Amino acid sequence: MKFLQDLFGSLKKKPVLLALVGFSFLVAVSAMAQTAAPAAAPAATPAPAAPAAPAISAGDTAWLLASSALVLLMTPGLAFFYAGMVRRKNVMATIMQSFFMICLISVQWVVFGYSWAFGDGNAWMGGMKWFMLDGMPDVSPLAPTVPHYAYMIFQAMFAIITPALICGAYAERVSFKGFVLFSLLWATFVYDPVCHWVWSPNGYFCALGALDFAGGTVVHMTAGYSALALALLLGTRKGYGKENMAPHNLTLVLLGASLLWFGWFGFNAGSACAANALSCNAFVTTNTATAMAAISWCVIELLHRGKATTLGAASGAVAGLVAITPACGFVNLSGSIWIGALVSVFCYLAIQVKLKMGYDDSLDAFGVHGVGGTFGAIATGLWAVKSVNGHDGLFAGNPAQLMIQVKTVLATMIFSFVMTVVLYFLVEKTIGLRVNQKDEELGLDLSQHGEEGYMI
Amino acid sequence: MKKVEAIIRPSALRAVLDGLKSVGYAGVTVAEVQGHGKQKGITESYRGQSVEGLLPKLILTAVVSDKHLNKVVDIIVKQARTGEIGDGKIFVSAVSNAIRIRTGEKGDKAI
Numbered sequence: 001m002k003f004l005q006d007l008f009g010s011l012k013k014k015p016v017l018l019a020l021v022g023f024s025f026l027v028a029v030s031a032m033a034q035t036a037a038p039a040a041a042p043a044a045t046p047a048p049a050a051p052a053a054p055a056i057s058a059g060d061t062a063w064l065l066a067s068s069a070l071v072l073l074m075t076p077g078l079a080f081f082y083a084g085m086v087r088r089k090n091v092m093a094t095i096m097q098s099f100f101m102i103c104l105i106s107v108q109w110v111v112f113g114y115s116w117a118f119g120d121g122n123a124w125m126g127g128m129k130w131f132m133l134d135g136m137p138d139v140s141p142l143a144p145t146v147p148h149y150a151y152m153i154f155q156a157m158f159a160i161i162t163p164a165l166i167c168g169a170y171a172e173r174v175s176f177k178g179f180v181l182f183s184l185l186w187a188t189f190v191y192d193p194v195c196h197w198v199w200s201p202n203g204y205f206c207a208l209g210a211l212d213f214a215g216g217t218v219v220h221m222t223a224g225y226s227a228l229a230l231a232l233l234l235g236t237r238k239g240y241g242k243e244n245m246a247p248h249n250l251t252l253v254l255l256g257a258s259l260l261w262f263g264w265f266g267f268n269a270g271s272a273c274a275a276n277a278l279s280c281n282a283f284v285t286t287n288t289a290t291a292m293a294a295i296s297w298c299v300i301e302l303l304h305r306g307k308a309t310t311l312g313a314a315s316g317a318v319a320g321l322v323a324i325t326p327a328c329g330f331v332n333l334s335g336s337i338w339i340g341a342l343v344s345v346f347c348y349l350a351i352q353v354k355l356k357m358g359y360d361d362s363l364d365a366f367g368v369h370g371v372g373g374t375f376g377a378i379a380t381g382l383w384a385v386k387s388v389n390g391h392d393g394l395f396a397g398n399p400a401q402l403m404i405q406v407k408t409v410l411a412t413m414i415f416s417f418v419m420t421v422v423l424y425f426l427v428e429k430t431i432g433l434r435v436n437q438k439d440e441e442l443g444l445d446l447s448q449h450g451e452e453g454y455m456i
Numbered sequence: 457m458k459k460v461e462a463i464i465r466p467s468a469l470r471a472v473l474d475g476l477k478s479v480g481y482a483g484v485t486v487a488e489v490q491g492h493g494k495q496k497g498i499t500e501s502y503r504g505q506s507v508e509g510l511l512p513k514l515i516l517t518a519v520v521s522d523k524h525l526n527k528v529v530d531i532i533v534k535q536a537r538t539g540e541i542g543d544g545k546i547f548v549s550a551v552s553n554a555i556r557i558r559t560g561e562k563g564d565k566a567i
Contacts, residue, residue: 089512242470438540441467442511443500450501452509 014085056144059275064150067270069158074263081256088248089443090172091453097167105160117192123204143273162219168270168365169227176448178433190419208246209407214271214375216326217412224370236360256315278405282328290339293320319347327380333382381405457551462516463544468536476536485517495541
Protein backbone atom coordinates (compact mmCIF):
# COMPACT_ATOMS: atom_id res chain seq x y z
CA MET A 1 0.00 0.00 0.00
CA LYS A 2 2.78 2.40 1.02
CA PHE A 3 4.58 1.61 -2.21
CA LEU A 4 1.54 2.73 -4.22
CA GLN A 5 1.17 5.89 -2.13
CA ASP A 6 4.85 6.72 -2.70
CA LEU A 7 4.47 6.11 -6.43
CA PHE A 8 1.50 8.41 -6.84
CA GLY A 9 3.11 10.99 -4.59
CA SER A 10 6.20 11.19 -6.75
CA LEU A 11 4.11 11.25 -9.94
CA LYS A 12 2.23 14.31 -8.72
CA LYS A 13 5.45 16.05 -7.76
CA LYS A 14 7.14 15.44 -11.10
CA PRO A 15 5.03 16.51 -14.04
CA VAL A 16 7.53 15.17 -16.54
CA LEU A 17 7.16 11.71 -15.07
CA LEU A 18 3.40 12.10 -15.22
CA ALA A 19 3.61 13.16 -18.86
CA LEU A 20 5.71 10.12 -19.71
CA VAL A 21 3.36 7.75 -17.93
CA GLY A 22 0.41 9.40 -19.66
CA PHE A 23 2.08 9.12 -23.03
CA SER A 24 2.84 5.43 -22.55
CA PHE A 25 -0.74 4.85 -21.47
CA LEU A 26 -2.02 6.55 -24.62
CA VAL A 27 0.26 4.43 -26.79
CA ALA A 28 -0.89 1.27 -25.03
CA VAL A 29 -4.54 2.18 -25.43
CA SER A 30 -4.21 3.02 -29.10
CA ALA A 31 -2.33 -0.21 -29.65
CA MET A 32 -5.17 -2.18 -28.16
CA ALA A 33 -7.86 -0.11 -29.90
CA GLN A 34 -6.29 -0.70 -33.28
CA THR A 35 -7.71 -3.64 -35.15
CA ALA A 36 -5.59 -6.76 -35.06
CA ALA A 37 -2.09 -6.07 -36.41
CA PRO A 38 -2.19 -5.84 -40.19
CA ALA A 39 -1.41 -9.30 -41.51
CA ALA A 40 2.14 -8.51 -42.62
CA ALA A 41 2.16 -9.27 -46.32
CA PRO A 42 2.79 -13.00 -46.46
CA ALA A 43 5.73 -14.01 -48.64
CA ALA A 44 3.37 -14.86 -51.47
CA THR A 45 3.33 -13.51 -54.98
CA PRO A 46 0.61 -11.02 -55.89
CA ALA A 47 -2.39 -12.15 -57.96
CA PRO A 48 -1.30 -13.07 -61.50
CA ALA A 49 -3.51 -10.33 -62.97
CA ALA A 50 -1.50 -7.50 -61.23
CA PRO A 51 0.71 -5.66 -63.76
CA ALA A 52 4.47 -6.26 -63.42
CA ALA A 53 4.57 -6.04 -59.58
CA PRO A 54 7.84 -7.73 -58.55
CA ALA A 55 7.41 -10.84 -56.43
CA ILE A 56 8.34 -10.83 -52.78
CA SER A 57 11.80 -12.32 -52.64
CA ALA A 58 12.66 -14.58 -49.72
CA GLY A 59 16.37 -13.86 -50.20
CA ASP A 60 15.90 -10.10 -50.19
CA THR A 61 13.59 -10.26 -47.17
CA ALA A 62 15.98 -12.48 -45.24
CA TRP A 63 18.90 -10.18 -45.95
CA LEU A 64 16.93 -7.07 -45.02
CA LEU A 65 15.74 -8.54 -41.72
CA ALA A 66 19.27 -9.74 -40.93
CA SER A 67 20.58 -6.28 -41.85
CA SER A 68 18.04 -4.71 -39.51
CA ALA A 69 19.41 -6.79 -36.66
CA LEU A 70 22.97 -5.88 -37.68
CA VAL A 71 22.15 -2.18 -37.62
CA LEU A 72 20.46 -2.54 -34.24
CA LEU A 73 23.70 -4.00 -32.90
CA MET A 74 25.51 -0.86 -34.04
CA THR A 75 23.83 1.18 -31.33
CA PRO A 76 25.19 -0.88 -28.41
CA GLY A 77 28.45 -0.87 -30.38
CA LEU A 78 28.33 2.92 -30.36
CA ALA A 79 27.52 2.77 -26.66
CA PHE A 80 30.80 0.97 -25.91
CA PHE A 81 32.77 3.03 -28.42
CA TYR A 82 31.71 6.20 -26.61
CA ALA A 83 31.65 4.81 -23.08
CA GLY A 84 35.26 3.67 -23.23
CA MET A 85 36.30 7.19 -24.12
CA VAL A 86 34.69 8.97 -21.17
CA ARG A 87 35.85 9.02 -17.59
CA ARG A 88 34.93 6.11 -15.37
CA LYS A 89 32.37 8.12 -13.41
CA ASN A 90 30.27 8.60 -16.56
CA VAL A 91 30.53 5.17 -18.17
CA MET A 92 27.02 3.91 -17.38
CA ALA A 93 25.30 7.18 -18.24
CA THR A 94 27.02 7.11 -21.64
CA ILE A 95 25.93 3.52 -22.31
CA MET A 96 22.45 4.34 -21.09
CA GLN A 97 22.12 7.16 -23.61
CA SER A 98 22.60 4.75 -26.51
CA PHE A 99 20.69 1.86 -24.97
CA PHE A 100 17.72 3.97 -24.01
CA MET A 101 17.70 5.60 -27.43
CA ILE A 102 16.93 2.17 -28.89
CA CYS A 103 13.89 2.00 -26.65
CA LEU A 104 12.76 5.59 -27.19
CA ILE A 105 12.97 5.71 -30.97
CA SER A 106 11.76 2.13 -31.47
CA VAL A 107 8.44 3.32 -30.13
CA GLN A 108 8.48 6.79 -31.72
CA TRP A 109 9.16 5.23 -35.13
CA VAL A 110 6.36 2.73 -35.21
CA VAL A 111 3.82 5.07 -33.63
CA PHE A 112 4.40 8.06 -35.92
CA GLY A 113 8.05 8.47 -36.96
CA TYR A 114 7.88 6.21 -40.02
CA SER A 115 4.75 7.92 -41.25
CA TRP A 116 6.29 11.33 -40.64
CA ALA A 117 9.47 10.41 -42.54
CA PHE A 118 8.28 8.14 -45.32
CA GLY A 119 4.56 8.90 -45.63
CA ASP A 120 3.34 10.67 -48.75
CA GLY A 121 2.87 14.27 -47.57
CA ASN A 122 4.71 16.83 -49.70
CA ALA A 123 8.29 17.53 -50.78
CA TRP A 124 9.28 18.58 -47.28
CA MET A 125 7.35 16.36 -44.90
CA GLY A 126 5.54 13.08 -44.71
CA GLY A 127 2.23 12.95 -42.91
CA MET A 128 0.29 11.08 -40.26
CA LYS A 129 -1.50 8.76 -42.68
CA TRP A 130 0.36 5.74 -41.32
CA PHE A 131 -0.02 6.52 -37.62
CA MET A 132 0.54 3.24 -35.79
CA LEU A 133 1.52 1.82 -39.20
CA ASP A 134 -2.14 1.73 -40.20
CA GLY A 135 -2.94 1.63 -43.88
CA MET A 136 0.61 1.05 -45.15
CA PRO A 137 0.74 -0.44 -48.64
CA ASP A 138 1.98 -4.03 -48.79
CA VAL A 139 5.35 -2.94 -50.12
CA SER A 140 7.30 0.28 -50.16
CA PRO A 141 8.31 1.58 -53.59
CA LEU A 142 11.81 1.89 -52.11
CA ALA A 143 11.98 -1.87 -51.45
CA PRO A 144 9.50 -3.54 -53.78
CA THR A 145 10.64 -7.12 -53.23
CA VAL A 146 10.23 -7.24 -49.46
CA PRO A 147 7.19 -6.87 -47.18
CA HIS A 148 6.71 -3.27 -46.08
CA TYR A 149 7.29 -4.18 -42.44
CA ALA A 150 10.80 -5.29 -43.30
CA TYR A 151 11.68 -1.96 -44.88
CA MET A 152 10.02 -0.08 -42.05
CA ILE A 153 11.92 -1.91 -39.31
CA PHE A 154 15.17 -1.60 -41.24
CA GLN A 155 14.68 2.16 -41.36
CA ALA A 156 13.80 2.17 -37.66
CA MET A 157 17.36 1.13 -36.84
CA PHE A 158 18.72 4.13 -38.73
CA ALA A 159 16.33 6.44 -36.91
CA ILE A 160 17.59 4.99 -33.65
CA ILE A 161 21.32 5.32 -34.16
CA THR A 162 21.30 8.82 -35.65
CA PRO A 163 20.31 10.72 -32.49
CA ALA A 164 22.60 8.41 -30.51
CA LEU A 165 25.58 9.67 -32.52
CA ILE A 166 25.05 13.17 -31.13
CA CYS A 167 25.74 11.90 -27.59
CA GLY A 168 29.42 12.14 -28.44
CA ALA A 169 29.23 15.93 -28.46
CA TYR A 170 27.51 16.34 -25.11
CA ALA A 171 29.13 13.46 -23.25
CA GLU A 172 29.61 13.81 -19.50
CA ARG A 173 27.46 16.90 -18.99
CA VAL A 174 23.82 16.35 -19.89
CA SER A 175 20.95 15.27 -17.62
CA PHE A 176 19.04 12.09 -18.40
CA LYS A 177 15.64 13.75 -18.65
CA GLY A 178 17.03 16.57 -20.79
CA PHE A 179 18.61 13.96 -23.03
CA VAL A 180 15.32 12.09 -23.42
CA LEU A 181 13.27 15.16 -24.30
CA PHE A 182 15.91 16.57 -26.64
CA SER A 183 16.36 13.25 -28.46
CA LEU A 184 12.62 12.75 -28.94
CA LEU A 185 12.21 16.27 -30.36
CA TRP A 186 15.32 15.98 -32.51
CA ALA A 187 14.27 12.67 -34.02
CA THR A 188 10.85 14.12 -34.87
CA PHE A 189 11.88 17.57 -36.13
CA VAL A 190 15.33 17.04 -37.61
CA TYR A 191 15.88 13.39 -38.54
CA ASP A 192 12.40 12.60 -39.86
CA PRO A 193 12.26 15.68 -42.14
CA VAL A 194 15.76 15.26 -43.62
CA CYS A 195 15.08 11.55 -44.07
CA HIS A 196 11.99 12.53 -46.02
CA TRP A 197 13.85 15.05 -48.18
CA VAL A 198 16.56 12.63 -49.25
CA TRP A 199 14.96 9.18 -49.25
CA SER A 200 11.22 9.52 -49.73
CA PRO A 201 10.49 9.40 -53.49
CA ASN A 202 8.64 12.72 -53.41
CA GLY A 203 11.17 14.33 -51.06
CA TYR A 204 12.71 17.51 -52.45
CA PHE A 205 16.32 16.35 -52.74
CA CYS A 206 15.43 12.83 -53.75
CA ALA A 207 13.43 14.24 -56.64
CA LEU A 208 16.37 16.56 -57.41
CA GLY A 209 18.55 13.47 -57.85
CA ALA A 210 20.62 13.56 -54.65
CA LEU A 211 22.54 10.34 -54.09
CA ASP A 212 22.80 9.00 -50.55
CA PHE A 213 22.91 5.25 -50.50
CA ALA A 214 22.82 4.57 -46.79
CA GLY A 215 22.79 7.90 -44.96
CA GLY A 216 25.78 10.21 -45.39
CA THR A 217 23.55 13.27 -45.27
CA VAL A 218 20.51 11.83 -43.51
CA VAL A 219 22.43 10.18 -40.68
CA HIS A 220 25.96 11.47 -40.33
CA MET A 221 25.57 15.05 -41.40
CA THR A 222 22.38 15.70 -39.43
CA ALA A 223 23.97 14.19 -36.33
CA GLY A 224 27.35 15.80 -36.95
CA TYR A 225 26.21 19.39 -37.43
CA SER A 226 23.71 19.10 -34.59
CA ALA A 227 26.59 17.83 -32.48
CA LEU A 228 28.61 20.91 -33.35
CA ALA A 229 25.73 23.20 -32.40
CA LEU A 230 25.29 21.50 -29.04
CA ALA A 231 29.01 21.43 -28.26
CA LEU A 232 29.14 25.18 -28.84
CA LEU A 233 25.93 25.94 -26.93
CA LEU A 234 26.55 23.68 -23.93
CA GLY A 235 30.09 24.89 -23.42
CA THR A 236 33.08 22.88 -22.28
CA ARG A 237 33.11 20.26 -19.56
CA LYS A 238 34.22 21.62 -16.21
CA GLY A 239 37.99 21.33 -16.05
CA TYR A 240 38.38 20.88 -19.81
CA GLY A 241 41.97 21.53 -20.78
CA LYS A 242 43.22 21.15 -17.21
CA GLU A 243 41.88 17.91 -15.80
CA ASN A 244 42.73 14.49 -17.13
CA MET A 245 39.86 13.41 -19.37
CA ALA A 246 41.61 10.56 -21.12
CA PRO A 247 39.58 7.46 -22.12
CA HIS A 248 39.10 5.29 -19.07
CA ASN A 249 38.84 1.98 -20.94
CA LEU A 250 40.24 1.76 -24.47
CA THR A 251 39.39 -1.94 -24.65
CA LEU A 252 35.70 -0.97 -24.67
CA VAL A 253 36.39 1.56 -27.40
CA LEU A 254 37.89 -1.10 -29.67
CA LEU A 255 35.10 -3.52 -28.86
CA GLY A 256 32.63 -0.86 -29.81
CA ALA A 257 34.44 0.03 -33.02
CA SER A 258 34.49 -3.62 -34.02
CA LEU A 259 30.77 -4.03 -33.40
CA LEU A 260 30.18 -0.88 -35.45
CA TRP A 261 32.23 -2.25 -38.36
CA PHE A 262 30.35 -5.56 -38.21
CA GLY A 263 26.92 -3.96 -37.98
CA TRP A 264 27.72 -1.42 -40.68
CA PHE A 265 27.54 -4.17 -43.27
CA GLY A 266 23.84 -4.21 -42.50
CA PHE A 267 23.73 -0.42 -42.64
CA ASN A 268 25.42 -0.16 -46.04
CA ALA A 269 24.94 -3.45 -47.86
CA GLY A 270 21.44 -3.75 -46.39
CA SER A 271 20.49 -0.44 -47.96
CA ALA A 272 20.36 -2.15 -51.31
CA CYS A 273 17.14 -3.64 -49.89
CA ALA A 274 18.02 -6.71 -51.91
CA ALA A 275 20.49 -9.56 -51.88
CA ASN A 276 22.12 -8.89 -55.21
CA ALA A 277 25.19 -7.54 -56.97
CA LEU A 278 24.57 -4.03 -55.68
CA SER A 279 24.52 -5.13 -52.05
CA CYS A 280 27.75 -7.04 -52.70
CA ASN A 281 29.32 -3.91 -54.17
CA ALA A 282 28.24 -1.96 -51.09
CA PHE A 283 29.67 -4.65 -48.81
CA VAL A 284 33.06 -4.67 -50.53
CA THR A 285 33.41 -0.90 -50.87
CA THR A 286 32.42 -0.54 -47.22
CA ASN A 287 35.05 -2.96 -45.98
CA THR A 288 37.75 -1.55 -48.21
CA ALA A 289 37.14 2.12 -47.46
CA THR A 290 37.09 1.37 -43.73
CA ALA A 291 40.34 -0.53 -43.87
CA MET A 292 42.02 2.19 -45.95
CA ALA A 293 40.82 4.90 -43.60
CA ALA A 294 42.23 3.10 -40.56
CA ILE A 295 45.57 2.64 -42.28
CA SER A 296 45.52 6.27 -43.39
CA TRP A 297 44.83 7.50 -39.84
CA CYS A 298 47.66 5.36 -38.47
CA VAL A 299 50.07 6.72 -41.08
CA ILE A 300 49.07 10.30 -40.25
CA GLU A 301 49.59 9.61 -36.54
CA LEU A 302 52.95 8.00 -37.16
CA LEU A 303 54.09 11.05 -39.11
CA HIS A 304 52.50 13.59 -36.76
CA ARG A 305 53.04 12.04 -33.35
CA GLY A 306 55.56 9.27 -33.86
CA LYS A 307 53.23 6.44 -32.80
CA ALA A 308 50.16 4.85 -34.33
CA THR A 309 47.53 4.35 -31.64
CA THR A 310 44.66 1.89 -31.28
CA LEU A 311 42.31 4.80 -30.66
CA GLY A 312 43.55 6.29 -33.92
CA ALA A 313 43.03 3.05 -35.82
CA ALA A 314 39.52 2.75 -34.40
CA SER A 315 38.74 6.39 -35.17
CA GLY A 316 40.06 6.03 -38.70
CA ALA A 317 37.95 2.94 -39.24
CA VAL A 318 34.82 4.73 -38.07
CA ALA A 319 35.64 7.75 -40.25
CA GLY A 320 35.97 5.41 -43.23
CA LEU A 321 32.65 3.78 -42.42
CA VAL A 322 31.02 7.19 -42.24
CA ALA A 323 32.46 8.45 -45.52
CA ILE A 324 31.63 5.34 -47.55
CA THR A 325 28.04 5.30 -46.24
CA PRO A 326 26.51 7.57 -48.90
CA ALA A 327 28.86 6.27 -51.60
CA CYS A 328 28.93 2.49 -51.13
CA GLY A 329 26.19 1.73 -53.65
CA PHE A 330 27.44 4.20 -56.26
CA VAL A 331 31.22 3.95 -56.37
CA ASN A 332 33.42 1.04 -57.33
CA LEU A 333 36.45 -0.47 -55.63
CA SER A 334 38.99 2.17 -56.65
CA GLY A 335 36.61 4.94 -55.58
CA SER A 336 36.28 3.30 -52.18
CA ILE A 337 40.05 3.14 -51.78
CA TRP A 338 40.38 6.87 -52.48
CA ILE A 339 37.49 7.73 -50.19
CA GLY A 340 38.94 5.69 -47.33
CA ALA A 341 42.43 7.08 -47.78
CA LEU A 342 41.30 10.71 -47.88
CA VAL A 343 38.60 10.90 -45.20
CA SER A 344 41.11 10.37 -42.40
CA VAL A 345 43.04 13.41 -43.57
CA PHE A 346 39.97 15.61 -43.29
CA CYS A 347 38.76 14.20 -39.98
CA TYR A 348 42.20 14.27 -38.39
CA LEU A 349 42.60 17.89 -39.47
CA ALA A 350 39.14 18.76 -38.14
CA ILE A 351 40.13 17.43 -34.74
CA GLN A 352 43.34 19.47 -34.72
CA VAL A 353 41.26 22.55 -35.55
CA LYS A 354 38.89 21.72 -32.68
CA LEU A 355 41.82 21.48 -30.27
CA LYS A 356 43.14 24.85 -31.44
CA MET A 357 39.72 26.51 -31.26
CA GLY A 358 38.99 25.05 -27.85
CA TYR A 359 35.37 23.94 -28.20
CA ASP A 360 34.45 20.69 -26.50
CA ASP A 361 33.04 18.22 -29.01
CA SER A 362 33.93 15.62 -26.41
CA LEU A 363 34.04 12.47 -28.53
CA ASP A 364 34.40 14.10 -31.95
CA ALA A 365 30.86 13.56 -33.13
CA PHE A 366 31.29 16.52 -35.48
CA GLY A 367 34.91 15.81 -36.31
CA VAL A 368 34.19 12.27 -37.46
CA HIS A 369 30.50 12.12 -38.41
CA GLY A 370 29.92 15.69 -39.51
CA VAL A 371 33.13 16.12 -41.45
CA GLY A 372 33.29 12.51 -42.63
CA GLY A 373 29.68 12.55 -43.74
CA THR A 374 30.16 15.81 -45.64
CA PHE A 375 33.23 14.43 -47.37
CA GLY A 376 31.42 11.21 -48.21
CA ALA A 377 28.41 13.01 -49.67
CA ILE A 378 30.66 15.16 -51.86
CA ALA A 379 32.84 12.16 -52.74
CA THR A 380 29.74 10.38 -54.02
CA GLY A 381 29.33 13.21 -56.52
CA LEU A 382 32.97 12.75 -57.53
CA TRP A 383 33.50 9.01 -57.75
CA ALA A 384 30.06 7.62 -58.71
CA VAL A 385 30.19 5.39 -61.79
CA LYS A 386 27.25 4.30 -63.93
CA SER A 387 28.35 0.67 -64.02
CA VAL A 388 27.67 0.29 -60.30
CA ASN A 389 24.22 1.82 -59.97
CA GLY A 390 23.37 4.00 -62.96
CA HIS A 391 24.87 7.35 -61.97
CA ASP A 392 28.11 9.03 -63.03
CA GLY A 393 29.99 11.51 -60.90
CA LEU A 394 32.45 14.28 -61.80
CA PHE A 395 35.38 11.96 -62.46
CA ALA A 396 33.24 9.92 -64.84
CA GLY A 397 32.42 13.07 -66.78
CA ASN A 398 29.21 14.27 -65.10
CA PRO A 399 29.65 17.49 -63.10
CA ALA A 400 25.90 17.94 -62.57
CA GLN A 401 25.76 15.28 -59.87
CA LEU A 402 28.33 17.11 -57.79
CA MET A 403 26.21 20.25 -57.81
CA ILE A 404 23.19 18.30 -56.57
CA GLN A 405 25.29 16.78 -53.80
CA VAL A 406 26.59 20.19 -52.75
CA LYS A 407 23.07 21.64 -52.59
CA THR A 408 21.87 18.72 -50.46
CA VAL A 409 24.90 19.01 -48.19
CA LEU A 410 24.35 22.73 -47.62
CA ALA A 411 20.65 22.32 -46.88
CA THR A 412 21.28 19.49 -44.44
CA MET A 413 24.07 21.35 -42.70
CA ILE A 414 22.11 24.55 -42.19
CA PHE A 415 18.81 22.89 -41.25
CA SER A 416 20.39 20.56 -38.69
CA PHE A 417 22.41 23.30 -37.06
CA VAL A 418 19.60 25.85 -36.87
CA MET A 419 16.94 23.38 -35.68
CA THR A 420 19.29 22.11 -33.00
CA VAL A 421 19.83 25.63 -31.71
CA VAL A 422 16.06 26.04 -31.46
CA LEU A 423 15.58 22.70 -29.74
CA TYR A 424 18.47 23.39 -27.37
CA PHE A 425 16.80 26.53 -26.05
CA LEU A 426 13.45 24.79 -25.86
CA VAL A 427 14.83 22.04 -23.67
CA GLU A 428 17.36 24.05 -21.66
CA LYS A 429 14.75 26.67 -20.71
CA THR A 430 12.10 24.12 -19.69
CA ILE A 431 13.45 20.99 -18.04
CA GLY A 432 17.14 21.79 -18.50
CA LEU A 433 19.76 20.01 -20.56
CA ARG A 434 23.15 20.62 -18.93
CA VAL A 435 23.57 19.25 -15.42
CA ASN A 436 24.59 21.50 -12.56
CA GLN A 437 28.24 21.67 -11.52
CA LYS A 438 27.90 19.41 -8.51
CA ASP A 439 26.28 16.64 -10.50
CA GLU A 440 28.84 16.99 -13.26
CA GLU A 441 31.69 16.67 -10.77
CA LEU A 442 30.14 13.73 -8.95
CA GLY A 443 29.66 12.02 -12.29
CA LEU A 444 26.51 11.25 -14.23
CA ASP A 445 26.44 7.59 -13.17
CA LEU A 446 25.81 8.54 -9.56
CA SER A 447 23.96 11.81 -10.07
CA GLN A 448 21.59 10.68 -12.84
CA HIS A 449 21.26 6.97 -12.24
CA GLY A 450 22.51 6.18 -8.74
CA GLU A 451 24.83 3.54 -10.13
CA GLU A 452 28.50 2.80 -10.51
CA GLY A 453 29.87 0.99 -13.53
CA TYR A 454 32.67 -0.83 -11.75
CA MET A 455 32.75 -1.98 -8.17
CA ILE A 456 36.53 -2.50 -8.24
CA MET B 457 60.31 15.60 8.72
CA LYS B 458 56.55 15.54 8.54
CA LYS B 459 54.11 13.49 6.48
CA VAL B 460 51.30 15.53 4.95
CA GLU B 461 48.24 13.49 4.00
CA ALA B 462 45.57 15.47 2.18
CA ILE B 463 42.17 14.01 1.31
CA ILE B 464 40.86 16.18 -1.51
CA ARG B 465 38.24 16.25 -4.25
CA PRO B 466 39.34 14.54 -7.47
CA SER B 467 38.67 17.76 -9.37
CA ALA B 468 41.20 19.62 -7.22
CA LEU B 469 44.12 17.42 -8.17
CA ARG B 470 45.53 19.43 -11.04
CA ALA B 471 45.41 22.67 -9.08
CA VAL B 472 47.06 21.12 -6.03
CA LEU B 473 49.83 19.49 -8.07
CA ASP B 474 50.53 22.76 -9.89
CA GLY B 475 50.55 24.57 -6.56
CA LEU B 476 53.01 22.11 -5.02
CA LYS B 477 55.30 22.43 -8.01
CA SER B 478 55.20 26.21 -7.68
CA VAL B 479 56.53 26.03 -4.09
CA GLY B 480 59.20 23.54 -5.08
CA TYR B 481 57.60 20.28 -4.01
CA ALA B 482 57.06 18.06 -7.01
CA GLY B 483 57.19 14.74 -5.21
CA VAL B 484 53.81 13.30 -4.24
CA THR B 485 51.96 10.00 -4.10
CA VAL B 486 48.31 10.00 -5.10
CA ALA B 487 45.75 7.27 -4.58
CA GLU B 488 42.06 7.04 -5.44
CA VAL B 489 40.00 6.40 -2.35
CA GLN B 490 36.38 6.51 -1.21
CA GLY B 491 34.92 7.95 1.91
CA HIS B 492 32.87 10.64 3.55
CA GLY B 493 33.09 12.89 6.54
CA LYS B 494 30.02 14.21 8.31
CA GLN B 495 28.58 14.70 4.82
CA LYS B 496 26.62 11.57 3.91
CA GLY B 497 27.44 9.38 0.95
CA ILE B 498 25.33 8.75 -2.12
CA THR B 499 22.48 6.22 -2.28
CA GLU B 500 22.93 3.75 -5.12
CA SER B 501 20.21 1.45 -6.39
CA TYR B 502 20.55 -1.91 -8.19
CA ARG B 503 17.24 -3.49 -9.26
CA GLY B 504 15.53 -2.07 -6.23
CA GLN B 505 18.29 -2.90 -3.78
CA SER B 506 19.64 0.28 -2.15
CA VAL B 507 23.27 0.67 -1.23
CA GLU B 508 24.78 3.49 0.79
CA GLY B 509 27.79 4.44 -1.32
CA LEU B 510 30.91 6.35 -0.40
CA LEU B 511 32.12 9.39 -2.30
CA PRO B 512 35.21 9.27 -4.50
CA LYS B 513 38.16 11.27 -3.18
CA LEU B 514 41.92 11.36 -3.65
CA ILE B 515 44.53 10.99 -0.93
CA LEU B 516 47.69 12.88 -1.65
CA THR B 517 50.76 12.08 0.45
CA ALA B 518 53.96 14.09 0.63
CA VAL B 519 56.82 13.95 3.13
CA VAL B 520 58.32 17.40 3.68
CA SER B 521 61.05 18.89 5.86
CA ASP B 522 59.90 20.80 8.95
CA LYS B 523 60.88 24.20 7.60
CA HIS B 524 58.67 23.76 4.50
CA LEU B 525 55.68 22.26 6.28
CA ASN B 526 53.58 25.43 6.57
CA LYS B 527 54.23 26.47 2.99
CA VAL B 528 53.08 23.07 1.70
CA VAL B 529 49.97 22.89 3.88
CA ASP B 530 48.99 26.43 2.92
CA ILE B 531 49.29 25.82 -0.81
CA ILE B 532 47.23 22.63 -0.61
CA VAL B 533 44.49 24.39 1.33
CA LYS B 534 44.51 27.31 -1.09
CA GLN B 535 44.29 25.15 -4.20
CA ALA B 536 41.82 22.58 -2.92
CA ARG B 537 39.31 24.81 -1.16
CA THR B 538 35.97 25.50 -2.83
CA GLY B 539 34.04 26.49 0.27
CA GLU B 540 31.53 23.66 -0.24
CA ILE B 541 31.07 20.65 2.04
CA GLY B 542 33.37 17.88 0.86
CA ASP B 543 36.58 19.90 0.40
CA GLY B 544 38.48 17.38 2.52
CA LYS B 545 41.05 17.33 5.32
CA ILE B 546 44.80 17.42 5.83
CA PHE B 547 46.58 15.35 8.49
CA VAL B 548 50.16 16.02 9.57
CA SER B 549 52.21 13.37 11.32
CA ALA B 550 55.84 12.93 12.29
CA VAL B 551 58.19 10.84 10.17
CA SER B 552 61.16 9.14 11.85
CA ASN B 553 63.30 8.71 8.71
CA ALA B 554 63.35 8.82 4.92
CA ILE B 555 65.74 6.98 2.57
CA ARG B 556 66.30 7.49 -1.15
CA ILE B 557 66.55 4.00 -2.58
CA ARG B 558 68.72 4.87 -5.56
CA THR B 559 71.53 6.52 -3.60
CA GLY B 560 71.01 5.48 0.01
CA GLU B 561 70.77 9.11 1.22
CA LYS B 562 68.98 9.52 4.55
CA GLY B 563 67.01 12.20 6.36
CA ASP B 564 66.33 15.63 4.87
CA LYS B 565 68.67 14.87 1.95
CA ALA B 566 66.27 12.13 0.83
CA ILE B 567 63.18 14.35 0.39
